Amino acid sequence: MCGIFFRVVRDVEDSTCDKVQLQRIRDALRCRGPDCANTITIELNNVGKLTFFSTVLSMRDPLTVQPLQSVDTTNILQFNGEIYDVAGDLKEYGNNLLLDEAELDNDQIGPGRNDTSLVMHLFERFGVQMTIQCLRGEYAFVYFDRANQTVWWARDCIGRRSLLVNSSVPGEFSLSSVPSFDHEKRKNWVEVKGGSLFKLDLSQMNLETEIPWTVDENTSNLTYPYSTISHTAFDEYKPEQFYLSEFESILREAVQRRVLAITHAAHSNYAILFSGGIDCTVLAYHLITILHDHSLTIDFLNVAFENPRTGGGYNTPDRLLGRRSFEELSKAPGCVNAKCKLNFVEINIPFHEAQEYKAQVIDLMYPKQSVMDYSIALAFFFAARGVGHITLSFESGQLSQKAEEYSTPSRILISGLGADELYAGYSRHSAGFRRGGYDTLAEELALDFGRLHERNLGRDDRVGANWGKELRYPFLDEDFVKFSLECPLSYKIRADFESEFIGKYLIRLFARKVGLYRAAEESKRAIQFGARSAKMDIGSGKIKGTDTFL
Structure with missing residues (x-):
């Protein structure tokens, strides 16, 4: 970086x-x-x-x-x-x-x-x-x-x-x-x-x-090293196992490229932005299995905000989910005997500290100016800093509780950005599918992927890199993007027997295959709501996310 x-x-x-x-x-x-x-x-x-x-x-x-x-x-x-x-x-x-x-x-x-x-x-x-x-x-x-x-x-x-x-x-x-x-x-x-x-x-x-x-x-x-999104709903010639196998191998290679691109001996830590959701949990699984036999440390960075408007302290939805997914990873067949050490790092941000850095975050995220952009940028800003407490640790096959002050030395931050845009993780994707079927879904996905550079990536890079960190995106690897855009749409959203729509279908299939059953059932929750960085001021509940600060 x-x-x-x-x-x-x-x-x-x-x-x-x-x-x-x-x-x-x-x-x-x-x-x-x-x-x-x-x-x-x-x-x-x-x-x-x-x-x-x-x-x-x-x-x-x-x-x-x-x-x-x-x-x-x-x-x-x-x-x-x-x-x-x-x-x-x-x-x-x-x-x-x-x-x-x-x-x-x-x-x-x-x-x-x-x-x-x-x-x-x-x-x-x-x-x-x-x-x-x-x-x-x-x-x-x-x-x-x-x-x-x-x-x-x-x-x-x-x-x-x-x-x-x-x-x-x-x-x-x-x-x-x-x-x-x-x-x-x-x-x-x-x-x-x-x-x-x-x-x-x-x-x-x-x-x-x-x-x-x-x-x-x-x-x-x-x-482009990939084509436009496929409008094919089902593949009559290749079985589900083919797509699951391709998904696993190509994503693993994408994570591997981003893990091995480091040389300094002092850099023995890696870190992942970890809400506990299915996207980051699947990436964490690959990260652990790739580094399985190396005496390295992987920090799971989980951020929570003291939000006076909502209350509830730091036991936010992402905090509870993060702990649960961390424990599930420690028991997964591919991870249980890992030589690398895993730290669950709880990053608790008091309201006064969020206010102290508010102006800096608004400056860094520019030209994004909306209330929603600020809520997301604030969460990334403090998560990337990586200063908190280790509360759970997994080492030598043992899961233990701790209360240790900690600041991650990792310069690499693995991010799950891109999975929602490629595999229909947002509610608007389900709404589009309900409204117009797979063709409308394809149009919505193409729109979201095509504007990632303007809506998300520049903002996240500016706020995360402020701490001397480098964000890396396995889901946005060119080979993985190529596979995902060509993948039939039924592996992105599928309707179950109760007429509910299951987004990120292929990611969930993989999670179940490797033993991450609870993670496979988790629904999408935006980081600003999971970490409670949205609308933190008393009386701000009626403010729209599209409203601007400046």
Whole structure:
């Protein structure tokens, strides 16, 4: 995880740059990348002054200082994210990018090379567009091609990392992982659209090119590594066992890629955002079985808020469910003899502490401004911080109760985001199915998946990364997305004999297969209600989630 800030100013003396605001942005970027901070400044004739400021949260050896500048060409790369594989025409460059389980030496976890340096090499040798077509991972970047005096930038095709752009002032152009913290100036900052690659000709500051991702392979644009959602309801030729087996193996590989992409020996902890719901419990199962024979620690981060409006203390729905699912995992056949240690970490947030950080959370989640976005962002903000108490621990086959203050050292946060959008986890999906059958369901799912970059991912990245953490999304792995979009709709929603609709059908099948029977029966509960971070002020019950703060 890294922090990116880039600005080009044609007339430095007339620049609207505010030094105080720039410093606040840099401070916020240092929170994202505490291991390294560096600036490169260039002045180009007929262009102006270019400033590249980067911070680094080092996840792979060796620590690569950013902005990364090539020796021969003086091109500059700012890269935020992880590359898990290289496919297509450049697939040979994916060799040894990550180690396979069979290659691990005892407890050693890690990839074979640094991905930022790899991306720079591929950009210079094959060009940006061809390289982006072949990369698989979660990233955002800014790349300066000095010879052609162009700047390229993008989020990955799903949009899993934050990147904002401001081109509102003539003669100025800015990109950043976080927005301006000035309430007036930040109105011109918008999220870079996921699903497009952008290029700016610096000699003509108003000449911006957008290269979109598309499902059409016969195009000069970029081609998605997956197709549009299938409208097929049932598969008459392949049995249920086929889809269950594919689901299991592809999701396991997706989790494995996100677990093994770390090298530092000091990083012996992993963490998962854990509400106890079926999505995160299934991911936790894979996490435990992948790390089964390694002396590592997995922290289960469960957040609860003191909500004066609802009362009830910290025994929130997600707290009760989280404990129950944690205990069920400890008894599951694939987990019971695990060598790794499991910690259930209760993160209790008093009302006064939530209020103390309210302004910061609102700033970080911008350009999202709604009450609902704040409720969700608040929960992610404190869950990602990972400061609480270990109350349950599972080690050497024994489940024990504790009361130990704790702060997770893990820099990796596994998130279950994407399962609802791919497998019909929201009530509106059931409503769409009831209204128009599987065709309407497919339309609703396509809409939700297509706007993840705008509705969820940028916001979650900005608030979670504030603590020097990196969110990783196994359900949004490109291979898993491809399988899920092609999967018949009956494995997403199915009607039972009582005419009730069962969403996330295939995920529930898998949970039952591995012994997670109670988790398999859990219904969807939004994090803001499960953790009680929604509408915490007395008298706020009538406020709508779509209302804005600003």
